Amino acid sequence: MAMIASYLIFAMLLGIKPYDRLAWALENSVPLVEGLAFIIYYRWKKVELTRLTYWLIFGHLIIQCIGGHYTYEKVPLFDWLRDYFGWARNHYDRLAHIALGFCLYIPLREIFLRRTPLNASRAWAGFFTLVTIMAIAGMWEVWEWLVAANAQSDLGNSYLGAQGDPWDAQKDIVLAPIGAVAALFLLTGWHNAALEREKLIPAMSET
Secondary structure (H helix, E strand, O other), X not given: OHHHHHHHHHHHHHOOOOOXXXXXXXXXXXXXHHHHHHHHHHHHHXXXXXXXXXXXXXXXXXXXXXXXXXXXXXXXHHHHHHHHHOOOOOOHXXXXXXXXXXXXXXXXXXXXXXXXXXXXXHHHHHHHHHHHHHHHHHHXXXXXXXXXXXXXXXXXXXXXXXXXXXXXXXXXXXXXXXXXXXXXXXXXXXXXXXXXXOOXXXXXHHO
16 A cells, blocks of 8 residues: 555656656556556455565556656656767666566566466466566557557657667567566566465475
8 A cells, every 4th residue: 555655646746747748648558557457456356466566566657657757768867878878869768668577577477376277387377477578568569559650740759769760669579578587587586485485375395
C-alpha cells in the first residue's frame, strides 16, 4: 500500500505541467494498466507476491512516469549524458526497454512458478518467462506503431521516440530480453530464497 501511495503521489507530481499533455496521457496509459493488473491479480486471486517483485514493479512504473513527463527523448539527465559522451541521441528510451525485461522478469517468473504447471521446473519457468518478455516487447512496439500511425504527426513522433533511427523498434525489442537475462543472472537466487523462505515454492533440494 505504501508503494501504491508513493507511485500515485509521484505520478501526480509529474502530471503537473508535463512536456506534452497528450503524450503524457499516452505514456502513462500502459503503466496504469500494468499497475491495475497486478492489483486486480492480488485482490482476485488473493495472492501476495514477494517484496522483490513489488519493488521491481514499482521501479518500472517510476521509470515510465519519468518518461511520460519529459517524453522519452527529452529526459534532461540523458540529454546531459548525450552531450557529455557525444551520443547521437537521448538513450532514456533504451533504458526503459531494458527495464521492461529487467523489472518484469521476476514478477512473471513468480506467477509462472506459483500459478501454473511450470512450478515443477524452474528451468522451464525461466524459459517461458523470457519468451513472454520477448512477446511483450514485440507487442509494445506494435502498440507504439499503431499510436504513431493514427495520432497527429507531432504526437506520434513524440510517442514513438525513434529519434531518426530506422531500426529503433528492432533494437528496443532486443533490449527487453537482454534486461530479462540480466535479471535472471542477478536476481534469480535472491528470488528463489524469498520464495523458499515464505514457503511459496518447494526448497531446491525438493525439486
